[in-house]
Amino acid sequence: MKVTILQFPGTNCEYDTQHAFEKLGASTQILWHKAEEISSDTDLLVVAGGFSYGDYLRSGAIARFSPVMKAVSEYASKGGKVLGICNGFQVLTEAGLLPGALKRNESLHFISKHHHLKVQNNDNDFLKELNNGDVVNIPIAHHDGNYFIDEDGLKELKANKQILVTYCDENGNELNPNGSVASIAGVCNKEKNIFGLMPHPERAMETILGSDDGIKMLEGFLKA
């Protein structure tokens, strides 16, 4: 398995992501945003977290015009699997590859803590290693993680089973940290080959650091 990880100016989770996927046996490549091609042996393309372009204007708004993003669109349009984590999720929504938008957290605070997530739909390549209703403990660290989509868009997400994970407490009861519509933490596109989420599974790889629930998620992405 080959995982290609995008790096923009301001990305800061690319090495964590690399470490996590290599730990699971994948080979990895970090790809600078000036690249115009994505190597053809890529099995999974990750848009890593961080603060691309300093979050100027809006989180992800400027990164979407980086040269590599054209190649990302082409890769995805051919069915290539794309995963956006945190800022990566913001970049993918700004690029129109995923529906909705990420707003400032309702509390206006940057939130950095472990949070539980509930698997809502596992009938996709990304989460097929997990069961619907499973609860995983994964860190969140964001200022703009408040997912917004209008009512019609939300209906469509539900009908197509595009809501993959939602925020909850340890017992799986809805618990919304940031004001997201329907407590949404991650969505995929209609074709189910692009998945974006605000939480950081690559930061949940060691029990000694709070949780290793990220392993189950990342394994699923590898088999995607």
Place this chain on the structure above:
Amino acid sequence: MKAIINISLKAGVLDSQGKAVHHALDSLHFNGIEDVRVGKQIVIKITHNDEVKAKEEVTQMCEDLLANTVIEDYEIELVK
């Protein structure tokens, strides 16, 4: 010529900053405030003086980059 672009969250999209400012103004005893919206302003200096062309160009800038039309509205004012 200058283009002044005001960007704000769409009606119906909760403006948390506006709400926080509203609360702060209430606590300072400013009465009679119905609603507060916080937005941002972008000022662009343009080298030519063709209003029609400028409006077209700036609209395109807003659609492509300056605003996220999923959650934001924009207004353009041209000043000579």
